Amino acid sequence: MRRGEIDGARQAPKRAVLGTIVEAFEIASPVEAIEPYGRGLINDTFRVVAGGTRYVLQRINGAVFPDPLRIMSNIQVLDRQARLHPDLGFRVPVLIATRTGEAGLRAPDGNVWRLMTLIEDAVGLPRLETPEQAREVGRLLGRFHTLLQSLPADALSVTLPGFHDTPAYLARFLSVLARVEGARNDPDVEIGVRFALDRQALAKRLADARDRGEIPVRVIHGDPKLDNILFDRDSGRALALIDLDTLQPGLILHDIGDCLRSCCNRSGESAGGLNRVSFDLAVAEPILHAYAEQTRAWLSAEEIALIPEAIRLMPFELGLRFLTDHLEGDRYFKVAEPGENLRKAGIQFDLVTDIEGKAADIRALVSRWNASEV
Known part of the structure; x- marks a missing residue:
């Protein structure tokens, strides 16, 4: 699918169309409010209020996910597993069935929609400010992996083939680089290319x-970045991992590395260059400490x-994907302006460089994994 086709698929439906879609799900009437929600790069998300209850409505990006209904099936597996282990205290958004009993709605235009309960009294954090917040992240990710480690990997479907296949991302990058004429004439692109x-x-x-x-x-979750972690508004306890589209078989190391990539880069994935990108060891230590306790x-x-x-691989992988997408004309990640994916690639590569400079400290943190103080 070309960029223009993807952009066309992403155009927000009108309020009346959204209302019709919501009414297809088994919820109380009337639909009181529908408004854009969240900052997702892939799917289109809306907050819905109907019958006094709040929901999350999402149009799953079919240009990215080849079989969106597999996502709903995997979420149902996770929900059943969480109900079997209430002691882990892991919250899962509940899928609302359509009025015909389906887990999702395939609209006449081919788009697939899902409706889920919104986890109440929960908030996201733009960054981790305290060691206790970092420990909560580690506890939550550890509980999530503990919840699912008893399941055979093939109990879940693959929703996004090739996700976190870093050798395949590298091969695609090399192929795109070879066919995009004059790509390396841009000095900023050349810096990223040489780094990769x-x-x-x-x-x-x-x-x-x-x-x-x-x-x-x-x-694995597949995308356990800080944006996808919800905390209790009052107690500060980490409650849930959301954005479950990439819940599928994979390597737990990808989850660990991606969580730390997100949480320990305190300047953020979209830093404008005013703050130096760095990997914060003071955030990494309590996350790893709490994760070790659970796993x-x-x-x-x-x-x-x-x-x-x-920890080193995941920002490299994401930077490689941003750089490739820039070379291909921003086909995958949403951008607000030209060059945004190139700038984001540079941020991730800067993070890799900082991680490489702190390699001994990171190894020391991990070496204490089975020690009593970890």
Whole structure:
């Protein structure tokens, strides 16, 4: 699908059309409010109030997800698992069925919509301000992985083929680079290209370990960045991981690395250059500490040993994807202005550089995984 086709698919439906879509789900009437909600880069999201209850309505981007109904099936598996383990205190948004009993709605134009309950009294955080907030992130991710580690990986469908396949992202980047005439004439692009080419071996680290059978494929969230973590408004306790589109079989190391990439880069993914991009060890330590408390009984020694590599890999992977998307004309990630994906690629590559400079400190944090103080 070309960029113009994707943009056309993303154009927000009119209020009357949205109202008709909402009415197709099994909820009370009347529909009192529908308004844009959140900052997602892929799906279109709306907050709905109907019958005094608040919901989240989403149009799943069919240009990204080849079979959106698989996403709903995976969420239902997660919900059932969470109900079997209430002691873990993990909240899952509840899918609302359509009036015909389906988990999602396929509209006449082919778009697939879902409606979920909104987790009340919960807030997101733009950044972590205290060690306790960081510990809550580690506890939540650890509880999430503990909740799902007993499931066989094939209990869930693959919703986004090739996601976190870093060698494939690298191959695509190299292919795009070769066919985009004059791409490297832009000095900013050339800086990113050289950075990526110098670290091609990094792209294969986790995939090679998986292929050699050293680390297992498990059920993962796929995108556990800070934006996707909800905290209790009053107590500050981390309640839920949302945006479950990439819930599927994968490597837990991708989740750990991506969570730390997001939480420990305190200047954010869209930093405008005013703040130096850096990996905050003071945030990483309590996250890893709390995560270890939840997972040390079952996480393998091989997975633990590769955590430093995962922390370095995930910003490299995201930067590679941003850079490739820039070269292809911003086909995947939404952008507000030309060059935004290139700038975001530079931020992620700067984060990799800072992580590389702190490699010994990161290894020291992980080496204490089974020590009593961790």
